[in-house]
Structures are given as C-alpha cells and as structure tokens.
Amino acid sequence: MAQVELSLYRLFKRRTVFVLATVFLLIGLCLMFLLEVLNQSSVEKSLVLKHRMVEQALSSYLVRAEGEMRFIGQNLSYADYEPDRELDMLFSHHDVLFRGGLDFFYIDWLNAKQSMDPRARLFTKVDFPPLLKRGLINRWVPVLTQDEATLLMRKQPLISSEREIVGFLYGFISLNDNLTLANELLESASLSSVQIVDLNSNHILLQESRVDVDLSTSVLRSRLPLISAVYADLQLAIIQKHGFTSAVVMSSLPLLAVVFFIISGGYLVLMRLVKVSVFAPIEKVMCGESEALLPFSELSSIQRQSRQYKSSIEAKERRFSLLTESIECAVLFCNEVAEIELINTEASTLFPEASRSRTLFDFMPILCHQSIQEALRGGVGVTFDLTISNVGLIYQWKACPFENESGYRSVLFVGRNITRETSLTWQLAQLTPLSSAIEKKVDTDALLSELSYLSVLPGLTDARALQGWLLLLTEVLHDISCDDNAVSYVPMGEVIRQESSRVMSAMGIESSRALLDCNVESSVKVVAVDRNTRNLIRILLMSVMSNDMAERRLTVAFDGSEWELTAISDSAVRPLFHWIIRMLIAPLNGQLKTLQNHTLKLNFHLEEHAAMPVVSLANKVVAWLVNDYYRADVVTESLARLGVQVIVYASNDGFFTQSGAISQFDTVMIGCDQDVKAQSDMTRALKLKYHRDDLPIVWLNSALLVDTDPDVFALQGCVFDYSLYQVLERSCALESMVTSQLNTQGQFWLMIGGSRVVKAVWYNELERSNVTTQWLTDLSHYHVTLSYHTETTVVLLEPQPAELLRTIQSAFPKVRFFSLQRWSEMPDNVTLFEMSWPYSGDQIQAFTQNVMQQTIVQQTVANDKDGE
Structure with missing residues (x-):
C-alpha cells in the first residue's frame, strides 16, 4: 500500500486553526454565559416589582367584593321589600351582584332567621352556621371546609335606619378554580404562574398557571409575604418563564466579532x-x-x-562512471518506458543517433524489439545478438532488470563484442568433414530432448514402454544407416496392421491409444513396400502413440495418384522424430508439411499392383459384445462402414438374455480391456451351447494377449476398417450361429423384469430344462420379439400395466402370461402361480413342469381340432 505524503506546514496550519477555533468557541460561550447571568439578575429584580403589582391586583379584587357587600347591606337595611322577599329584591339588582368579586353571600338575622344565596351550593355543600363562627367583622378570613372548598369569608353587620344591628351579612369568595381572580393576578404582571399559601395552616389557597406555558423548562421564582386585607399570614409565590433569548446572542455579536x-x-x-x-x-x-x-x-x-549523504552519492556516481567507461562493454540504462537514462562512450559510438532519440526503440533495430519488451516486462536471462553494420561488429546483449530508487523497473543492457568469437566458431564449423544429416547420424541433442520428453509423459512411465520404444527406435535408426532396400508387394492395410501390432507388442500399450483412419478401398491396394515405407509408418505410429495430446490420430488415404499420411501428434516440435521422418521420406521423393496444431502431412508415390478383391459383408449379422472395451464407439462406427448389421450388447449377460429375438449371428465379437476371464468364459459358454468349437467368434482386446484361444479369431494391432474387414472375412466364412435351431429343440420363454440374482437363478434352472429364454426389462417393445415367437410363454417376474397386457393378448392370442405374484388390477389373461421368495430350484422346476404340461395339453387339443 502506497504511503500518503503529508505537508508539515499544512498540518501545522490545520492544527493551529483547530486550537484557535476552540479558543474562540470557549470565549464566545463565556461571553454569552456572562450576559445571560446579567440578564437573569435584572429579571429577578423586576420580580419584586411584579410582586407588588400582584398584591395591588388582589387588593383591588377584595375592594370590589367589599363594595358589593356594602351595596347588599344598604339594600337590606333601607330598601322597601316584603318580608322573606329580600333575596328577590337583591337579585333584581343582578347587574351589580354578578359583576362584582363576590361569589355568594349569606344573611344571618338576629330574629333567628337566615337567608342563603342559592349560588352557595355551587361551591360547597357544608352547613353554614358552624362556618359563620369563624368570621370577623370587616375582615377577610380564609376558610377551609370539610369538602375541601377554599373560601375567603367577610362578616359585615346590618344596621337598620334606627341605627340598630338587625343581623349580619357574610360575603364569600371561592378560591377553587376562580378563573376571574387568577386571570387578574396573572395578567397584572404578565406572570407564568401565581400561588397564595397560608403559612399558618401550610395550605395552598390559590394556585394557577398559564395553559400555554411549560414550567418544566427554565423559570424564575419569587416568594414574598403577601400584604392584603386578609386576616392571615399569607405568602405570595410568583413564577415567570425565562429562557435563553436571542437578545443575549445579538448583544454578544459585537464582542464576538x-x-x-x-x-x-x-x-x-x-x-x-x-x-x-x-x-x-x-x-x-x-x-x-x-x-x-x-x-x-x-x-x-x-x-x-x-x-554527507550528497557527497556519498556524488562519489558513487563518479566511481560508477569510471567503471562504465573502463570496461570493454557497451552499457545502456533505461527506465520502465524505455527512455535512456545513461549511456557510456562505447555505446554512444555504436549508436550515434542515441543522443537524438527518446527511447531505445528509436535507434535499436526491429529484430531486437521483442527482446527489449520482454526485459522491460521483467524477464530474466534475456539475451540477443545484434550485428551493427555501421561499425561491422557483432555484440551480444544481456538485459538485467532491477528496481530503481523510485520503486519502478529499470533495465541495464550490457553489450559484449563477440565478433572474434563468432568468426572463430564459424571457422571451426567449416572444419567439420560432413554434417550429421549427410552422415545419416542422429543428433545427440535431439535424442536427449526426446528422452527428457518421454520421462515426464504420463502414459509411458513403466520400464517396458521405454524399453520397447528404445528397441523400435534402434531398429529404425539401423535401417536408416543400412543400404539394403528390398521390396515386397503387400496391401497397404496389411502393412499398417503389422506395424501397429509391432509397436503395441514392443511398447505394451493399448490399441485404443491411437486412432487409425484407412478405408478398405485404400487398404486393399497392393503396393511396393521397402524398409523406408515400413519404418515411416512405424515411426508415425510411435509419434502418435507416445504423446499426451487430446487427439492422437493417423490418417492414411490414397487420392488416385499419391499416398497421403496425416499424423495428429506433437512430432513437429520433437526434433528427433522430425529428423527421422525427413530421412525416411527423402528416398521416397515425398513432401513433408507441418500444418496447424502440430499436424504433419506427408505425400509420396508408391509402385502399385492390382488391388485385392473385396468380399462384400453386406447383410452379415454381427453381435458386438462391448463389456469393458475402451472406445467401443470406434468399433461400432467401423462396422457400420463395412456394411454389416451390428447389434450391440453392453455385456455378456445382455447377450444371453436379449439375443433370443435374433435368428442367427454370422460373427460374435467379444470386447475386453481388463476382464480377460469373462472373455474366455463367454467363448466357452457359446461352445457348450452350440456343441461345436469352430464358432465365428472374434476377440477384440485393448492390449495384445500372450495366450489366445486357438479356435477364435483375435484381432491384432490397432482397430481400423481393414483389420476389422480382414478378421470378419475369415470369421464369416465359418458356419453361422443359428439361434432358431436352439429354439426348436426346446421351448422359448420371455422373462420380464427381475434383478440380476433372480435372472441368474432362473437362467440356470431353465437351461437344465432345455428352455431358451430372452430377458427384457419391460414389454414396451413387445412387437420386436413376439413377431418371431407368436406362441411364446411370458413369465412376469414384476407387475406390468394391465392395459398393455390386454393389448398384447389381442395382438398375439397364442401368447400365455404367467405371474409369480399377485398385484392389484391384474388382468384375467394372466395365470397366477404363486412362489415364495427367495426362489429355489425346486420351485422353478415345479413351475417349469406345470407350464410344460399345460403346453402339451394345449398342443394335443389343437391337434385334435385340426384332425376333426
């Protein structure tokens, strides 16, 4: 990760700004706090004045209530009204009674007669006589009733016109929810809350707050004694909301600026x-x-x-300059984009235009540009020779990439004069009498390269393969040096078969390692074959079989005038094979071309004779038992090109259980890769079944067998059209294997379903009873078998669809169905013969005898009907 560079001066500036900004912020906060304290002190002083204003508002309210009481008293004393009608008289003056501060009144006459304001019951439910005893003449007294009504009561005497006291008038002011009084007190000084407390009883007489004011925030409080007409020790508490106002901020702005x-x-x-x-x-x-x-x-x-550091660098540069000038080499330094950083005198002499060039590519020849680019990419060990025509010298350049002081790649090019060495090397080469090619001797470097290649090849790691490869190579090299060139006339296909068998036998490799393409028409042509032709085919087979490419193929074709051999292998990059092929094709006057993907193409002429006659294999039925044979599809395709009817069976068991529908086989081909015993057992079983040894049986093995059955035909060499044609021609000459003859010797049963164990048990027991069987998984393709066996006995080892069984019965009425187990929806045309699991030999024999007896009875009845 690259390290980020920082400016020390900018870092100091940022930190200084941060410190000064913090100081400015602290000073501003202190100024605003000081202004707020001064403002709060001023507001607290104003609360004392507001306290007096609230006292005046309360006194004014009480005076208004007293005036209302005087008005009532005068009317009671001097007005003319009927007895017991004083309340009606008073309430006729409602414009005065309902505009004063008095909430209700009570009249106590000396003649034991009382009159109570009906509004009294709106404020309290208690009896008034006990309450009136607390009253004081012309004094307001706080009264707390039993139903928690807080009242101010004032007692006033009623004086008649004769100046005698005739009774007392009691006036009451309710302090519970008295919105009029509370509003006057709050509005008198613009307060947020007001509270009147009786210190004697420690009871709150009045407490009201504004609805739109939140008292949970910052507020200012004041508690002072209340001076009023109330006969009690009262205390007035007022609350005013006080917050951080914008005036404080505005007043602090000049100072902050x-x-x-x-x-x-x-x-x-x-x-x-x-x-x-x-x-x-x-x-x-x-x-x-x-x-x-x-x-x-x-x-x-x-x-x-x-x-000191600067002096050291200058001294090193002087020493390095002396070094570059003293050595007898051309020295060039360039950076990562090929720009010249340093060039010594010798290099300047070789490239005089370097002083006017920006990069190496401007004056270096194009031939060395690729090497320079490789060195610039970090390649190690890059060397190239350069002939400088203007001075007539040859220099060998070596590139050494390194990392410079800036962390980027630079390259050192050191050129050494090798003109004298090159001249001496050429002169020594001229002293050699003959080249290895003229002497027909293999190059030792090519041989060592080939051995190194084979040592890491996965398919040729065992000793036998390497020994066989060396043996074949020795024979080919010996034939190249030999002048004997005897000619024999052999079909081209036979030459390929013999050489492939020879390579397989010597190296011990499988036939499927290489694919051979050579049709029968080209293979049967009889040509003049000498050592060079055989060795050429052999060496091509060796090159194809001894490589690790995905596709290994040798194609041999005749286009009417010349032979064409195409080998898909890596022999084009293996100098040993390339040299041998050139040596072998030269006497044949042929041409060698290297195509794409390392494909070699050879063209040459051979003396021809009349072609061998080709026997048609059309309509021949060949059973191909694949077993574990590798690349069985190649054999199947080749058989199809020969025109035979191929019936493929996956295994020996499949052939025994599924071949009953075929009337005869002209050849049975048994494939094998590792399981040689199964191949021998199958051959032995067929001999016992057909009671003869000369059966048309062909063995196809991936590797050459040491011991083979003398009565069978073993395909030698790689599998291709001609080798298959040759072995099929000989096997088809024998008597065919007619399965219909076996079927007439006994009965034919069709077995449906069952596991491998069940099939093995039933097969052995039925074979003892001379019953021929064919095994099918189900009846989905019943018409293929029942078309040849219309009177077949079908044994159902597993349940089958009822509708399908009815369809088969209607198409083939003489087919009989037997089931060994009952299942739901089993049709009526199926005969049940219950057997307990696992099936034993005695049970199977009993079932077989029962079915055979039924067959005999049916045949007898049918014969009697035919006789009538």
Whole structure:
C-alpha cells in the first residue's frame, strides 16, 4: 500500500486553526454565559416589582367584593321589600351582584332567621352556621371546609335606619378554580404562574398557571409575604418563564466579532513567523540551497547529514562512471518506458543517433524489439545478438532488470563484442568433414530432448514402454544407416496392421491409444513396400502413440495418384522424430508439411499392383459384445462402414438374455480391456451351447494377449476398417450361429423384469430344462420379439400395466402370461402361480413342469381340432 505524503506546514496550519477555533468557541460561550447571568439578575429584580403589582391586583379584587357587600347591606337595611322577599329584591339588582368579586353571600338575622344565596351550593355543600363562627367583622378570613372548598369569608353587620344591628351579612369568595381572580393576578404582571399559601395552616389557597406555558423548562421564582386585607399570614409565590433569548446572542455579536478579528490577526502573524523562522530554514536544508551552516542548533545535524549523504552519492556516481567507461562493454540504462537514462562512450559510438532519440526503440533495430519488451516486462536471462553494420561488429546483449530508487523497473543492457568469437566458431564449423544429416547420424541433442520428453509423459512411465520404444527406435535408426532396400508387394492395410501390432507388442500399450483412419478401398491396394515405407509408418505410429495430446490420430488415404499420411501428434516440435521422418521420406521423393496444431502431412508415390478383391459383408449379422472395451464407439462406427448389421450388447449377460429375438449371428465379437476371464468364459459358454468349437467368434482386446484361444479369431494391432474387414472375412466364412435351431429343440420363454440374482437363478434352472429364454426389462417393445415367437410363454417376474397386457393378448392370442405374484388390477389373461421368495430350484422346476404340461395339453387339443 502506497504511503500518503503529508505537508508539515499544512498540518501545522490545520492544527493551529483547530486550537484557535476552540479558543474562540470557549470565549464566545463565556461571553454569552456572562450576559445571560446579567440578564437573569435584572429579571429577578423586576420580580419584586411584579410582586407588588400582584398584591395591588388582589387588593383591588377584595375592594370590589367589599363594595358589593356594602351595596347588599344598604339594600337590606333601607330598601322597601316584603318580608322573606329580600333575596328577590337583591337579585333584581343582578347587574351589580354578578359583576362584582363576590361569589355568594349569606344573611344571618338576629330574629333567628337566615337567608342563603342559592349560588352557595355551587361551591360547597357544608352547613353554614358552624362556618359563620369563624368570621370577623370587616375582615377577610380564609376558610377551609370539610369538602375541601377554599373560601375567603367577610362578616359585615346590618344596621337598620334606627341605627340598630338587625343581623349580619357574610360575603364569600371561592378560591377553587376562580378563573376571574387568577386571570387578574396573572395578567397584572404578565406572570407564568401565581400561588397564595397560608403559612399558618401550610395550605395552598390559590394556585394557577398559564395553559400555554411549560414550567418544566427554565423559570424564575419569587416568594414574598403577601400584604392584603386578609386576616392571615399569607405568602405570595410568583413564577415567570425565562429562557435563553436571542437578545443575549445579538448583544454578544459585537464582542464576538472583536474577538474573531483579534484571533484572526494573531493567526496570520503566527503563521508568518513560523514559516519564516522554522519552515524556511528546514526547506533550505532539505533542498540543499544553503551552502553555509545555518545558525540553528536543531537543524545543524540534519544539514551535516544531508551534505554527507550528497557527497556519498556524488562519489558513487563518479566511481560508477569510471567503471562504465573502463570496461570493454557497451552499457545502456533505461527506465520502465524505455527512455535512456545513461549511456557510456562505447555505446554512444555504436549508436550515434542515441543522443537524438527518446527511447531505445528509436535507434535499436526491429529484430531486437521483442527482446527489449520482454526485459522491460521483467524477464530474466534475456539475451540477443545484434550485428551493427555501421561499425561491422557483432555484440551480444544481456538485459538485467532491477528496481530503481523510485520503486519502478529499470533495465541495464550490457553489450559484449563477440565478433572474434563468432568468426572463430564459424571457422571451426567449416572444419567439420560432413554434417550429421549427410552422415545419416542422429543428433545427440535431439535424442536427449526426446528422452527428457518421454520421462515426464504420463502414459509411458513403466520400464517396458521405454524399453520397447528404445528397441523400435534402434531398429529404425539401423535401417536408416543400412543400404539394403528390398521390396515386397503387400496391401497397404496389411502393412499398417503389422506395424501397429509391432509397436503395441514392443511398447505394451493399448490399441485404443491411437486412432487409425484407412478405408478398405485404400487398404486393399497392393503396393511396393521397402524398409523406408515400413519404418515411416512405424515411426508415425510411435509419434502418435507416445504423446499426451487430446487427439492422437493417423490418417492414411490414397487420392488416385499419391499416398497421403496425416499424423495428429506433437512430432513437429520433437526434433528427433522430425529428423527421422525427413530421412525416411527423402528416398521416397515425398513432401513433408507441418500444418496447424502440430499436424504433419506427408505425400509420396508408391509402385502399385492390382488391388485385392473385396468380399462384400453386406447383410452379415454381427453381435458386438462391448463389456469393458475402451472406445467401443470406434468399433461400432467401423462396422457400420463395412456394411454389416451390428447389434450391440453392453455385456455378456445382455447377450444371453436379449439375443433370443435374433435368428442367427454370422460373427460374435467379444470386447475386453481388463476382464480377460469373462472373455474366455463367454467363448466357452457359446461352445457348450452350440456343441461345436469352430464358432465365428472374434476377440477384440485393448492390449495384445500372450495366450489366445486357438479356435477364435483375435484381432491384432490397432482397430481400423481393414483389420476389422480382414478378421470378419475369415470369421464369416465359418458356419453361422443359428439361434432358431436352439429354439426348436426346446421351448422359448420371455422373462420380464427381475434383478440380476433372480435372472441368474432362473437362467440356470431353465437351461437344465432345455428352455431358451430372452430377458427384457419391460414389454414396451413387445412387437420386436413376439413377431418371431407368436406362441411364446411370458413369465412376469414384476407387475406390468394391465392395459398393455390386454393389448398384447389381442395382438398375439397364442401368447400365455404367467405371474409369480399377485398385484392389484391384474388382468384375467394372466395365470397366477404363486412362489415364495427367495426362489429355489425346486420351485422353478415345479413351475417349469406345470407350464410344460399345460403346453402339451394345449398342443394335443389343437391337434385334435385340426384332425376333426
């Protein structure tokens, strides 16, 4: 991860700004706090004045209530009204009664007669006589009733016109939810809340707050004694909401502006002083601008170390310059984009245009551009020879990539004069009498390269393969050096078969390792074959079989005038094979071409004779038992090209259980890769079944067998059209294997379903009873078998669809169905013969005898009907 460079000066500026901003913020907060404290002190002083204003508002309210009581008293004393009608008289003056401060009144006459204001029951439910005893004449007294009604009561005497006291008038002011009084008290001084407390009883007489004010925030409180007409020790508590107002901020802005300008000026002065006093000397030291030592003790050691380091670098550069000029080599240094960084005198002499060029590619020849690019990409060990025509010299250049002081790749090119060495090498080469090609001797380097290639090849790691390969190679090299060139006339297909068998036998490899393409028409042509022709085919087979390519194929074709051999292998990059092929094709006057994907194409002429007659194999029925044979599809395709009718069976068991529908086989081909015993057992079983040894049986093995059955035909060499044609021609000449003759000797049963164990048990027991069987998984393709066996006995080892069984019965009425187990929806045309699991030999024999007896009875009845 790249390290990020930081500017020390900018870092200092950012940190200084942060510190000064913090100081400015703290000063601003302190100023606003101080202004807020002063503002709060002023507001608290104003609360005392508001306390007096609330007292005046309360006194005014009480005076209004007293005036209302005087009005009532005058009317009661001097008005003319009927007895017991004083309340009607008073309420006729409702414009006065309902506009005063009095909530209700009570009249106590001396003649034991009382009159109560009906509004009294709106405020309390208690009896008034006990309550009236607390009253004081012309004094307001706080009263707390039993139903928690808080009242102010005032007692006033009623004086008649004769100046006698005739009774008492009691006036009441309710303090519970008295919105009129509370509103007057709050509005008198613009308060948020007001509270009147009786200190004697420690009871709150009145407490009201504004609805739109939240008292949970910052508020100011004041508690002072209440001076009023109430005869009690009262205390008035007032609350006013007080918050951080914008006036504080606005009043602090001028001071903050002054502080900001002072701090900004100090910041600019500080930055200038630091830059001039600290960073400027440091920059001079680091850049080497100052030759004399600076008078700063902190920087003197850095300056001395920088001078020492600079002197050391200059000394190294001088020594390196002397070194590049003293050695007898051309030296070039370039950076990662091929720009020239250093060139010595010898290199400048070789490339005079280098001083006018920007990169190496501008003056270096195009032939060496690829090598230069490889070195620039970091390639190690890059060397190239360059002939410089203007001076007539040959230089060998070596590229050495390295990482420079900036962390990028640079390349050193060192050129050494090899003109004299090249000249001597050429002269020594001229002293050699004959080249290896003329002497027909293999190059030792090519042989060692081939052995190194084979040592890492996965398919040729055992000793036998390498020994066989060396034996074949020795024979080919011996034939090349030999002048004997005897000619024999052999079909081309026979030559290919013999050589492939020889290569397989010597190297011990499988026939499926290489694919051979040679049709029968070309294979039967009789040509003049000498050592070179055989060795050419042999060496091509060796090259195809001894490589690790995905496709290994040798194609032999005759186009009417010449033979064409195409080998898909890596022999084009294996110098040993390439040299041998050139040596072998030269006497044949042929041509050798290398196509794409390392494919070799050879064209040459051979003397021809009349072709061998080709026997048609059309309509021949061949049973192909694949077993574990590798690449069985190649054999199947080749048989199809020969025109035979191929019936493929996956295994020996499949042949026994499924071949009953075929009337005869002209040849039975048994494939094998590893399980040789199964191949022998199958051959032995067929001999016992047909009671003869000369059966048309062909063995196809992946590897050559040491011991083979003398009565069978074993295909030798690789599998291709001609080898199959040759072995089929001989096997088809024998008597065919007629399965219909076996079927007439006994009965034919069709067995449906069953596991492998069940099939083995039933097969052995039925074979003892001379019953021929064919095994099918189900009856989906019943018409293929029942068309040849219309009177078949079908044994159902597993349940089958009822509708399908009825369809088969209607198509083949003489077919009989037997089931060994009952299942739901079993049709009526199926005969049940229950057998317990597992099936034993006695049960199977009993079932077989029962079915045979039924067959005999049916045949007898049918014969009697025919006789009538």
